[in-house]
Amino acid sequence: MEQLRHIPAIHTLQKQDKFSYIEETHSLPRAKLTAWLGEIVDLMRKQILAKDITLDLADESLLLEYIFEKLTKKVDDHLQSNKLQRVINATGVVLHTNLGRARLSEQAIKQISETAENYSTLEYNVKTGKRGSRHDIIENYLTELTGAEAAIIVNNNAAAVFLVLKALAENKEVIVSRGELVEIGGSFRISEIMAESNARLVEVGTTNKTNVADYERAINEETGLILKVHKSNFALIGFTAETDTDALVKLANKFDIPLYDDLGSGTLYDFKQEQIGFEPTVKEKINSGIDLVSFSGDKLLGGPQAGIIVGKKVFIDQLKQHQLARVLRVDKFTLAGLEATLKAYEMGTEKEIPTIRDIITSEETIKNRAQQFLQNIHDLNSDFHFSMERDLSRVGGGTMPTVELKTYVIQVKHKQLSSEKIAEKLRHNKIPIIVRVKNEMIQLDFRTIDEKEMAELTEAFLQIGERN
Numbered sequence: 001m002e003q004l005r006h007i008p009a010i011h012t013l014q015k016q017d018k019f020s021y022i023e024e025t026h027s028l029p030r031a032k033l034t035a036w037l038g039e040i041v042d043l044m045r046k047q048i049l050a051k052d053i054t055l056d057l058a059d060e061s062l063l064l065e066y067i068f069e070k071l072t073k074k075v076d077d078h079l080q081s082n083k084l085q086r087v088i089n090a091t092g093v094v095l096h097t098n099l100g101r102a103r104l105s106e107q108a109i110k111q112i113s114e115t116a117e118n119y120s121t122l123e124y125n126v127k128t129g130k131r132g133s134r135h136d137i138i139e140n141y142l143t144e145l146t147g148a149e150a151a152i153i154v155n156n157n158a159a160a161v162f163l164v165l166k167a168l169a170e171n172k173e174v175i176v177s178r179g180e181l182v183e184i185g186g187s188f189r190i191s192e193i194m195a196e197s198n199a200r201l202v203e204v205g206t207t208n209k210t211n212v213a214d215y216e217r218a219i220n221e222e223t224g225l226i227l228k229v230h231k232s233n234f235a236l237i238g239f240t241a242e243t244d245t246d247a248l249v250k251l252a253n254k255f256d257i258p259l260y261d262d263l264g265s266g267t268l269y270d271f272k273q274e275q276i277g278f279e280p281t282v283k284e285k286i287n288s289g290i291d292l293v294s295f296s297g298d299k300l301l302g303g304p305q306a307g308i309i310v311g312k313k314v315f316i317d318q319l320k321q322h323q324l325a326r327v328l329r330v331d332k333f334t335l336a337g338l339e340a341t342l343k344a345y346e347m348g349t350e351k352e353i354p355t356i357r358d359i360i361t362s363e364e365t366i367k368n369r370a371q372q373f374l375q376n377i378h379d380l381n382s383d384f385h386f387s388m389e390r391d392l393s394r395v396g397g398g399t400m401p402t403v404e405l406k407t408y409v410i411q412v413k414h415k416q417l418s419s420e421k422i423a424e425k426l427r428h429n430k431i432p433i434i435v436r437v438k439n440e441m442i443q444l445d446f447r448t449i450d451e452k453e454m455a456e457l458t459e460a461f462l463q464i465g466e467r468n
């Protein structure tokens, strides 16, 4: 108790030169600094009561030094850390949803930054000098690249599903196979989004098998839509049957009911030609006669977050005219990033889009990077042990869940530090490094680490080495 009396009052602390100095050099609000002082002093009180402080409290100058050191630390942390900060993704998961999914291409970044800096033709037609439509900006790219008649962009693919259900099937029945009533990461459930949109879910078939007759039996005058949902994040194997697309298209045409396929990832690039997975391209889907297809902008496409809907003009027009289209519309940055990304497909330079590049990167290239890293950290710290191993990376983002991409990883061990501790230290690096932990072993997968990050990774290990 006696000890507590040594702690200076907040107003005394505020009168210190050191306080004014911090306040002036960082131009931080006085209220914020005062609140931090309060936190520091409160913590000291608790520590004193718990006899958990070694400081000589009777020494006033030492005490002040201690408090202002803590305050400076708080100020530094506050100034340094953005809540949204860049990280190095060493997990090898290309579309890591928690780490922001797709990294954008240089062109996309440039177009976004140019759009941010300047006025733009967001809703202005320079040819006519009249008002234009933001829908027009990328519709042409999408119709050319997918063969669809029309297109509309919304905030994400979840919004796309919601808009389609709301605009085409509100108060009507929507037929879905029991094998496709999925939940996508981040609690997006088909059944719940359906309830939210006031469409009535009609389940057909079984979990493992649904055939066209199941769909046909469910059709009546209340039917508004037939919905197919891509089994993005899992695979059904064994005794299974999915309804043939051609048969479903015929059925939908016969009864004049729109057929909508939520593709999830949806790809414009044909990964099959690289022997990676069996994902049909959006164009193949449209060619098969499906009326509407939707997919994400930031999954396999490799662009910004968006929901892209392509298909028959009659239906796209209905979506564009719906009130929700205004609610779900995207901003100019999304359109800028998307346009530049789609342009790469049009120009045939899509292999330079980071997402595609990283998925199709050869084992050899990754091996070279791993070897380069070994060279960089060679004899830096003997307490670390690094070894190169073959392993497999995943695409991620609930995309191509069964695909395993051959890769090389560096396995990291340390004489004193546990894997958990190493992972923690890497996370706390100036640029946080997120690693894969497999069999309680740290792995750095070089699939998702680019040139610029190689040096930063080396630097981080150097520093951790020094501090231990």
Ligand SMILES: *Cc1c(COP(=O)(O)O)cnc(C)c1O
Pocket (backbone or CB within 6 Å): 156, 157, 158, 159, 161, 184, 188, 229, 230, 231, 232, 233, 262, 263, 264, 265, 295, 296, 297, 306, 307, 397, 398
């Ligand atoms: C990822 C996914 C969604 C959600 O897309 P977002 O762009 O993340 O909103 C919806 N449906 C399927 C099948 C998906 O894979």
